[in-house]
Amino acid sequence: MTDTPQPLGPPQRILMGPGPSDTHPQVLSALGASTVGHLDPYFLKIMNEVQSMLRQVFQTKNELTLAVSGTGSAGMETCVVNLIEPGDKMIVCVNGVFGGRMADVAERAGAEVVKLERPFGEVFSSAEIEAAVKEHSPKVLGIVHAETSTGALQPLEEISRIVHANGGLILVDCVTSLGGLPVKVDEWQLDAVYSGTQKCLSCPPGLAPVTFSPRAVEAIDKRTRKVQSWYLDLTMVRNYWSDSSRAYHHTAPINMNYGLHEALRLVLVEGLENRFARHRRNHEALKAGLAALGIRYAVADEVALPMLNAAQIPDGVDDAAVRSQLLNEFGIEIGAGLGPMKGKTWRIGLMGEASTPRNVLLFLAALENCLATQGLELTPGAGVAAAGAYYRG
Numbered sequence: 001m002t003d004t005p006q007p008l009g010p011p012q013r014i015l016m017g018p019g020p021s022d023t024h025p026q027v028l029s030a031l032g033a034s035t036v037g038h039l040d041p042y043f044l045k046i047m048n049e050v051q052s053m054l055r056q057v058f059q060t061k062n063e064l065t066l067a068v069s070g071t072g073s074a075g076m077e078t079c080v081v082n083l084i085e086p087g088d089k090m091i092v093c094v095n096g097v098f099g100g101r102m103a104d105v106a107e108r109a110g111a112e113v114v115k116l117e118r119p120f121g122e123v124f125s126s127a128e129i130e131a132a133v134k135e136h137s138p139k140v141l142g143i144v145h146a147e148t149s150t151g152a153l154q155p156l157e158e159i160s161r162i163v164h165a166n167g168g169l170i171l172v173d174c175v176t177s178l179g180g181l182p183v184k185v186d187e188w189q190l191d192a193v194y195s196g197t198q199k200c201l202s203c204p205p206g207l208a209p210v211t212f213s214p215r216a217v218e219a220i221d222k223r224t225r226k227v228q229s230w231y232l233d234l235t236m237v238r239n240y241w242s243d244s245s246r247a248y249h250h251t252a253p254i255n256m257n258y259g260l261h262e263a264l265r266l267v268l269v270e271g272l273e274n275r276f277a278r279h280r281r282n283h284e285a286l287k288a289g290l291a292a293l294g295i296r297y298a299v300a301d302e303v304a305l306p307m308l309n310a311a312q313i314p315d316g317v318d319d320a321a322v323r324s325q326l327l328n329e330f331g332i333e334i335g336a337g338l339g340p341m342k343g344k345t346w347r348i349g350l351m352g353e354a355s356t357p358r359n360v361l362l363f364l365a366a367l368e369n370c371l372a373t374q375g376l377e378l379t380p381g382a383g384v385a386a387a388g389a390y391y392r393g
C-alpha cells in the first residue's frame, strides 16, 4: 500500500518569472467560494459580468468577448481554428517562442502558413509586414504583442492598418500585455485577440480571454466547413456565453470564472491607466537598479516590455545557480532564457500584483547577494540605491 500524500502546503513564493504572477488574496478567496451549477442564475450573472469587464479591459465593444476554458494556448488555438479553414493562407510573425507556437497551431489547423521571421529580441517593421502582406495576400496575419520569451513589445496599430488595407484579418497574442499595457482592440482595429489569466491579470492560469471584431465574426459565419476543434468551436461556445441564446456546450470552470471576475474587478478598481503607469514605473526602477549592478537588457530600450525584463546574465555567472539561490534562499522565482537566449538572459517578471516597489527592491538586494556568491565584485547596495533614487524622483 502506498502512503496517502500530505495535504497541500505550497511554499510562499514571490513570482517574478514569465508567469504565473502573484495572485491577489481576494482572487484566491474568490476561487474558494461555493461552487454553483453552471446554469445557475448566479453563475449566468457572473458570466455576463466577466464579459462586460473583459470588454473594458480589452477596450472594445465587441459582442463576441468571453473567457475560453483553458490556458493562453487554448486562446491561441481558438482564434486560429475559428478563422482558418484548410488551405487558407496565414502569415505568422515569428520572433520568439510564442510566434513559433502560433505557426505550429496554424499548420495543424490546415493553414498554408507563411512564416515571417526576425531574430529573438527584435520586432517587425511596418515596411516588412507591408511587403509580405502584398506578396502573399493572407486571410489572416498572426502576431504577438508582448513576446514573453524575449521581452520585446511589438507595435500593432500601423500593422493592423496594413493588413486591413489588403483585405486580411489581424490575430494578436496579448497573453502577457493585457492588464499591463494598453491593448486597444477597437482603436487599433484588432480582429481576433487572446490572452491568459496568469500574467498581468494576476489570476491563476486556467482561462483565456478572447475577443472577436464584427469583421472576424463575419469570417466565422461565412465558413464552409465546421471548425476543426469541437471544444473551441465558437459557433457553439458563443451561444453558451450569450444571454439570448444560452445553450449548454461544456461545463464552464465555475470557480476559475469567479477568480477571473475578481481579478478583472481589481484591474478596473485600480483603473487601466494607473495600472499601466504602475507597470512602467516599476520597470524603470528595476532597469535603473540593474544598470547600477552592471546588468543590461537583452532588447533595445524602445521595445523593452515593462512586465517582462529580459536581462543579460553577466559573464562568468552561473545562470541556474543564481536562479536556484534566488528561489531557495529568498523565495523569488525568475525565469530562464528561452531558445537562443537560453543561458544568456534572465526573464524577470513584474506582472500584475507582482509589479511593486517592494518586489523590485527585494529582488535587487537578493540578486546582489547571489552575484556576490558568484564572486562578482559590486558596490554594496548599488542596485537598491539606484532603484530607490528612481522612486524618490
Ligand SMILES: Cc1ncc(COP(=O)(O)O)c(C=O)c1O
Residues within 6 Å of the ligand: 018, 019, 071, 072, 073, 074, 076, 098, 144, 146, 147, 148, 149, 173, 175, 176, 196, 205
Ligand atoms: C505570449 C504568450 N503567448 C502564449 C502563451 C501560452 O499561454 P499558456 O502557457 O497559458 O497556455 C504564453 C505563456 O507564457 C505567452 O507568454
